[in-house]
Amino acid sequence: MEKSLPPIPVKRYFTIGEVGDLCGVKPHVLRYWEQEFTQLRPMKRRGNRRYYQHHEVLMIRRIRDLLYDQGFTISGARNKMQEILQSERNHKPAFPNLLEGVEVTEGSDSDFLSLEAGDAKAPLDGLDDRWQMIERELFEIRNLLLHPS
Structure with a gap:
């Protein structure tokens, strides 16, 4: 393998x-x-x-x-990539509508994720490194969507 x-x-x-x-x-x-x-x-x-x-x-x-x-x-x-990307474009919502219908409440990060904004090393209750990295990436993406520069 x-x-x-x-x-x-x-x-x-x-x-x-x-x-x-x-x-x-x-x-x-x-x-x-x-x-x-x-x-x-x-x-x-x-x-x-x-x-x-x-x-x-x-x-x-x-x-x-x-x-x-x-x-x-x-x-x-090349043909398959064109098919995949076209399919993703057809099924992906436009960026301005990305958070439409999603309720985002301030202060709920501790319920959702045990990471604080600058604390990339916080323990995550036994999750392996890969899941921790995914959680960090999602947290950063969420922050970018909520607070664009």
Whole structure:
């Protein structure tokens, strides 16, 4: 059985080397996939350095799964990615409506989550590290949605 991929850390940008490690592919493969999959567009900075965001890391993992685990060809994986992304666009609510119908009450974080805003190391009653990371990510996303910059 294949080794599972490491959890994605909570950070805004990832270098090509970090993404390679997180997705189990080499940087030259990522550069090639960038040419083949138009949906994959990392931000480029000085010296043409690539910086990937969280959603792009997830996309690369999905591409990797299609190619390496499910046996798709590049062309087949490209078509499947277009289908997947189109399906997600059709079923995803628009951003302004994201919290519509959801009651958010201040001060309920302790009931929902035992993390405080700056306390990334708080114990979570025996949950393993991966669940803790997911909970932290969800908490940060919730805060970003409630208090956009």
